[in-house]
Amino acid sequence: MRAQRTGGNVGGVVVNNEREWVLRACAGDQAAFANLVEAYQGPIYNLAYRMLGSGVEAEDATQEAFLRAYSRLSSYDPERKFSSWILSIASHYCIDRLRRRRHGSVSMEEINHWRWLPDRRPRPEELATQSERSSEIHALLEELPPQYRLAIVLRYWQEYSYQEIAEITESTESAVKSRLHRARRMMAGMLEEQSQMDSVEEDAQRSESKHAMSSCF
């Protein structure tokens, strides 16, 4: 198979032969679809993990996104970038799931049975060396509304432009700009609040230790 530069670029990964694989997958070739899965599972898993905040849910979401893509291949417009199309499917699924989670209506079927069993595989959290930083990121993302979170994830982890984010989220560039701005403001506000609380705690500890010292003498 001749390597062609007809591929897509997702999450900084250039995917060669994408067009050929998509055409073959549309014709029912599962091996070609397997190539697409191999190429795009990383970006989709990362998107789902950052959106949902759990490795197990991210796996479910990645699988569901590919299943939906497979059943909608006949409606795929070859003029559109495959990466944008599949990320759009994954984004919609994650946002739906977050909404249902907020309303407490995620069904048990959507949570794999092995979620409740001890998982021997290394967790994504363990794989990430900077676990503290990872939890800080997670805490910040958790507080954002789904659409803001999506814009941030696509901007930072998929390195998409405003135009591409607009295409994936089916919105406008100005809406993306506004969402990114508001999300950043919110997160900066949270960090500010956190640092204020930390400094108050530090002051309290300092005054406590001063008081203890003075009582000793």
Next chain:
Amino acid sequence: MQCLHASELMSLKLDGLLDEPDECRLKVHLTRCPACQNHWAHLSRVEALFADAPALVPPPVLQRNIMAAVQQKSRLTGIWRRSSLLALGMILATLALIVPVMLVIMSVATDPMVVQQAVGNLVRLTGLARSLSGALVLVLRALVGGMNWVLLPGCLALVMGMLLVWWYLLHMPKARA
């Protein structure tokens, strides 16, 4: 410059989309506004936090699981498509049987009661065929795993049932007479 506008410009600056005149205006504002300096410091912290965040590696089994699910879905879609076609075929076959029978009865029978009875039976036959094909579709939908052999006895049972009803219909007018 308002602080809110400065905050928008800061966001654009982080994305590398701020033009030179706006950048100069932002710098001037930052030198004068301690609140915005503080905000910029926190925004920069967020930026550093996210910029260094590692990409996660999906579990090795993920691709295998996805392809297994795709294959299962593909199989189920095939069963569904075949069973739908079969149901459609059954309905068409029933119609193909009913219409000539009805025409024959209407041309032969002169008694309006007989004709009425025959039409009633044909309606019942149509309902029976519809129910049988519906049941077949349900059975096929319930079967997971591509058991194609179910199609053959299902078809045979339907054909037998329809032949029996047809035989009854053909003999019914004589019995009544």
